[in-house]
Amino acid sequence: xxxxxxxxxxxxxxxxxxxxxxxxxxxxxxxxxxxxxxxxxxxxxxxxxxxxxxxxxxxxxxxxxxxxxxxxxxxxxxxxxxxxxxxxxxxxxxxxxxxxxxxxxxxxxxxxxxxxxxxxxxxxxxxxxxxxxxxxxxxxxxxxxxxxxxxxxxxxxxxxxxxxxxxxxxxxxxxxxxxxxxxxxxxxxxxxxxxxxxxxxxxxxxxxxxxxxxxxxxxxxxxxxxxxxxxxxxxxxxxxxxxxxxxxxxxxxxxxxxxxxxxxxxxxxxxxxxxxxxxxxxxxxxxxxxxxxxxxxxxxxxxxxxxxxxxxxxxxxxxxxxxxxxxxxxxxxxxxxxxxxxxxxxxxxxxxxxxxxxxxxxxxxxxxxxxxxxxxxxxxxxxxxxxxxxxxxxxxxxxxxxxxxxxxxxxxxxxxxxxxxxxxxxxxxxxxxx
Numbered sequence: 001x002x003x004x005x006x007x008x009x010x011x012x013x014x015x016x017x018x019x020x021x022x023x024x025x026x027x028x029x030x031x032x033x034x035x036x037x038x039x040x041x042x043x044x045x046x047x048x049x050x051x052x053x054x055x056x057x058x059x060x061x062x063x064x065x066x067x068x069x070x071x072x073x074x075x076x077x078x079x080x081x082x083x084x085x086x087x088x089x090x091x092x093x094x095x096x097x098x099x100x101x102x103x104x105x106x107x108x109x110x111x112x113x114x115x116x117x118x119x120x121x122x123x124x125x126x127x128x129x130x131x132x133x134x135x136x137x138x139x140x141x142x143x144x145x146x147x148x149x150x151x152x153x154x155x156x157x158x159x160x161x162x163x164x165x166x167x168x169x170x171x172x173x174x175x176x177x178x179x180x181x182x183x184x185x186x187x188x189x190x191x192x193x194x195x196x197x198x199x200x201x202x203x204x205x206x207x208x209x210x211x212x213x214x215x216x217x218x219x220x221x222x223x224x225x226x227x228x229x230x231x232x233x234x235x236x237x238x239x240x241x242x243x244x245x246x247x248x249x250x251x252x253x254x255x256x257x258x259x260x261x262x263x264x265x266x267x268x269x270x271x272x273x274x275x276x277x278x279x280x281x282x283x284x285x286x287x288x289x290x291x292x293x294x295x296x297x298x299x300x301x302x303x304x305x306x307x308x309x310x311x312x313x314x315x316x317x318x319x320x321x322x323x324x325x326x327x328x329x330x331x332x333x334x335x336x337x338x339x340x341x342x343x344x345x346x347x348x349x350x351x352x353x354x355x356x357x358x359x360x361x362x363x364x365x366x367x368x369x370x371x372x373x374x375x376x377x378x379x380x381x382x383x384x385x386x387x388x389x390x391x392x393x394x395x396x397x398x399x400x401x402x403x404x405x406x407x408x409x410x411x412x413x414x415x416x417x418x419x420x421x422x423x424x425x426x427x428x429x430x431x432x433x434x
Contacts, residue, residue, distance in 0.1 A: 004420050007283020009315035013399045015278070015420070018410055022274065022419040024303060025427055026266035031242030038246055039083045043233075046249025047257050052084070052231055056091035059230070061159030064093055067101045067132075067152075067181050068164050071114040071285050072292060074241050075166045078120045080233065084162065085127070099154050100129045103165075103185025106192050106353065108322060109133070117285075130154065134189045144226040150188040156227060163224075164233045167247065167258040169208045169266060169428040171298040171359060172201065173216040177234040177247075178255030179224035187223065189352075195219050196355030198347040208299060209263055209428045211256075224251060236262045239423060266428045273305035275416035276409055278402075280424040281314030287424075290314065290329075290379060290387060291321030291353065294360045295425035297372070301363060302431035303419055309371045309409065310363065311392075313402050316378035320387065324352035329387045334369060336361050336388045357388075364388060375402045 002017045032038045044051045050058075066084065069075045081100075088098060100119065102110050109131045115124060123129075132152045133139055140150035141157060155161060163181035170176045184192045195216060200206065205214045232254045236245035244265070247258030281287030281296045293314035300310055320326040328351055332339045340361055343354055363372060374389035377398045384391035392405045410416065421427050 004422055006280045006313065006420075006422050007287070007424070008280065008313060008398065009287065009317060010284040013280075013313065013402070015399075015403055015406065017278070017406065017420060018418060020418070022417075024268045024270065024419050024421045024429060025423055026268055027264075029238055029244045029265045031238050031240070031244055032246070035079060035243050036083070038243075039080050042246040042248050043083060043087060046231070046254065047247060048250030048253030049231070052087050052248075053091055055230055056088065056093065056160065059160055061093065062097060063158045064088055064098045064160045064162065065101055065155040065158035066098065066162040066164060067103045067155060067186060068118065069166060069181070069185070070102050070104045070107050071110060071118065072107060073166050073176070074237065074285060075118075075164070076235065076237065076241070076243055077118055077164070078123070079243065080164070080235065081119060081123055084233065085123070095126045098127050099158070100127050101152055101155055101186065102129070102131045103181055104132045104134070105184040106134065106189075106322070132186050134187065134192060140188050144223070147191070147194060149191045149223050149226070151182070151227065152186040155186050160230050161228065162231045162233065163229060163251070167234050167236050167245075167255070167262050168426055169262075169299070171208050171295050171425070172196070172206050172355070173220060174207070174209055174211040174214050175255075175259045175262065177258060178232065178251060179217070179220040181232075182224040182227070182229070183220040191223065193350040193352075197350055198343045198354075198358065201355055201358050202344075209267065209430065211259065221252070234258050236265070239426075263428065266423075266426065268427055268429050269432050270302045270429050271432045272417070273308060274303050274419040275307070275413060276309045276311065276406075276418045277303050277421065278311045278313070278406065278419070279421040280312065281316070282424040282426055284315070287314045288316065288318045288378075289321040290316050290319070290376075291325050291356050294356050296421075297363045298359050299425045299427060299429060300421060301366065302429040303421075304363075304366055306366060308367050309373060310367060311373040311375065311402065311405060313375045313398060315398075316376045319379055320383070321356075322353055325356060328353060328357060330383075332388075333386050334388050336364050336369070360388060373405060375405065
């Protein structure tokens with residue numbers, strides 16, 4: 001038999017699979033050996049622009065805003081942020097002139113524990129750190145019209161603006177990082193709704209790894225380019241969450257370079273579909289809500305056909321997600337077809353977080369609810385029965401129930417073609433058309 005290890009919460013789950021199981025994963029890229037030196041080299045030799053130090057000398061800013069991703073992204077801020085701050089200080093910018101803004105988008109505010117996880121005690125003691133609050137008009141500034149877009153005021157009004165983030169596959173925008181550090185991370189509610197609207201997500205170009213003609217990407221890029229961004233600092237990470245690539249400089253050029261390199265590492269060509277596909281929510285911190293487990297579901301689509309079974313394993317220690325998302329999922333009580341009918345007939349009436357259910361429905365349209373199997377320790381059985389999945393319930397923990405489900409499937413389907421996606425949403429499957 002074949003043993004496979006997947007991320008589950010803050011730990012690792014081991015599963016035993018048939019020896020013929022296909023393992024759909026990208027290259028095992030090594031971490032950068034000397035990270036401090038590599039960060040320095042990237043900052044002084046950026047892509048498509050002058051170095052950070054030179055730009056600061058030219059602008060001589062009185063205020064600097066740096067935006068970082070929230071807790072849902074495993075970005076190694078504690079490793080690179082000291083280097084950014086050192087160059088700012090060296091260029092005459094005092095700690096008191098700097099604000100770090102958590103780009104929450106529609107996600108909840110950060111907890112004190114999460115802030116420490118994101119930045120560390122030393123940086124929190126030195127620098128002002130705030131969460132973006134998209135629902136607070138008094139903390140927003142209009143930056144463009146047609147359509148009207150408002151942005152976090154502390155970022156929009158800063159003399160010097162730095163965007164940081166992680167480049168990884170994104171099931172809506174093609175790749176994360178780059179322009180997403182502005183939109184949806186720092187924009188108002190209406191703009192977030194536009195970015196995730198029904199018509200936008202109904203476009204087949206909205207998918208993993210695709211930037212060209214992807215409306216999600218185009219909306220975000222247009223908004224990011226509408227303000228005077230000064231510097232981008234993005235990274236890529238290994239399977240063990242170590243830095244594998246650094247892409248900084250110009251918003252578009254540096255991000256494009258990063259996307260191209262990351263695509264080479266993580267793309268998995270899929271020549272056929274499978275009867276059973278096993279995947280996961282990506283581990284902590286991403287897999288703490290069912291909302292984000294949807295990313296793992298959608299990643300598997302290129303490996304599925306209408307008769308496939310998809311087994312997704314996700315910790316979901318924080319339950320479903322936001323109150324709005326929870327209410328939406330429970331409102332429809334598994335009737336995902338009625339949900340699609342409602343949002344398609346009134347696309348202008350956008351409900352908060354409907355976009356995640358719409359992407360979830362892509363999987364349901366392909367394989368149906370019965371074949372979308374779900375294993376979690378974090379959500380009660382009562383709730384699991386109402387969220388458009390077929391829950392694997394009963395005695396035992398998630399690992400035991402997942403293994404039992406796999407063993408039962410193999411026993412009933414001895415000739416089944418089986419695949420596992422150990423990295424879940426961090427892999428990027430590409431279907432090869434014959």
